[in-house]
Amino acid sequence: MNSQPPKPRLQEQFHALMRAHHYSIRTEKSYWYWIRFYLRFHQMRHPLELGPFEVNQFLSWLASERQVAAATQNLALNAIVFLYARVLERPLGDIGKTIRAKRPPRLPVVLSHQEAMAIIGQLAAPYDLLASLMYGAGLRVVEASRLRVKDIDFDKQLIIVRDGKGGKDRTTLLPASLIAPLTERIALIRGRLQVREPFYQVPVTVPFALKRKYPSASGSLQWQWLFPSAGVCLDADGDPVRHHVHVTSIQRAVKQAVQACGLGKPASSHTFRHTFATELLRRGSDIRTVQTLLGHADVRTTQIYTHVLGQAFAGVRSPLG
Numbered sequence: 001m002n003s004q005p006p007k008p009r010l011q012e013q014f015h016a017l018m019r020a021h022h023y024s025i026r027t028e029k030s031y032w033y034w035i036r037f038y039l040r041f042h043q044m045r046h047p048l049e050l051g052p053f054e055v056n057q058f059l060s061w062l063a064s065e066r067q068v069a070a071a072t073q074n075l076a077l078n079a080i081v082f083l084y085a086r087v088l089e090r091p092l093g094d095i096g097k098t099i100r101a102k103r104p105p106r107l108p109v110v111l112s113h114q115e116a117m118a119i120i121g122q123l124a125a126p127y128d129l130l131a132s133l134m135y136g137a138g139l140r141v142v143e144a145s146r147l148r149v150k151d152i153d154f155d156k157q158l159i160i161v162r163d164g165k166g167g168k169d170r171t172t173l174l175p176a177s178l179i180a181p182l183t184e185r186i187a188l189i190r191g192r193l194q195v196r197e198p199f200y201q202v203p204v205t206v207p208f209a210l211k212r213k214y215p216s217a218s219g220s221l222q223w224q225w226l227f228p229s230a231g232v233c234l235d236a237d238g239d240p241v242r243h244h245v246h247v248t249s250i251q252r253a254v255k256q257a258v259q260a261c262g263l264g265k266p267a268s269s270h271t272f273r274h275t276f277a278t279e280l281l282r283r284g285s286d287i288r289t290v291q292t293l294l295g296h297a298d299v300r301t302t303q304i305y306t307h308v309l310g311q312a313f314a315g316v317r318s319p320l321g
Helices: 010-020 025-041 052-064 070-087 113-122 127-137 141-145 176-194 208-213 215-219 247-261 269-282 287-294 304-309
Strands: 158-161 170-173
Touching: 010 025, 010 070, 025 052, 025 070, 052 070, 113 127, 113 247, 113 269, 127 141, 127 170, 127 176, 127 247, 127 269, 141 247, 170 287, 208 215, 247 269, 269 287, 269 304
Parallel strands: none
Antiparallel strands: 158 170
């Protein structure tokens, strides 16, 4: 009789490794989406039956037929590389030259300070505070939604961004004008925990390793989401948990506020981050400082904002006069 335990299914192996390497839930979902897409493209053949040629076919098809953005094609490639290198332990090697999705150079849409404040003024709580954090601290919408109580350092007036883009942590500014509303919000959360409101007795989602090592962390004040979702969901183990507010609901609220203001600009949640950068540069901040606050790996990414302001051509006069 065979006493060997059954081999875990591919999806189970994938999820276990993502947790072991401390990838975010968002990255885990994105990677699994593209792995499934890749397998469906090849008629659900096992990935060990496929190789560099089939990966090349899939990525080229995404660019030529689906016309995905360059960032989307790169995300799909990263997911497939993770599948082969970490899950299957069969690194891909050279996949050859693929048809690459092109990223056309475009200047970002930015707002004036008055326009940004007008949009924030149209938002109801807690979306007004979320938008204020995106504008005042340069946060991405997902970074603002995932803030926990422990990420606010009132003494140093800093916000700690955990597991930002590329899995990196960074610090950014805590606007003085947001200290009072954030203090009030944390006091409200503390009060609800202390009176043991039923909703707040459901644990919040925490990193997988922390959940195992410190089971009580999910009920502590420090790990509470600043902006929790309105309902309860189930985690990967089937246990009820409270997650943070969904990004889509923030984006929807901002879109409605932009329309209500009648600005005539295609602004979105991310526009607040662009405006944060341009306002800092306009007010004399050093571009390296802005790069650090935004969490850009390359200063060339930050330099796009100098073109928005026209600083790239400072001192240059047109021959027309």
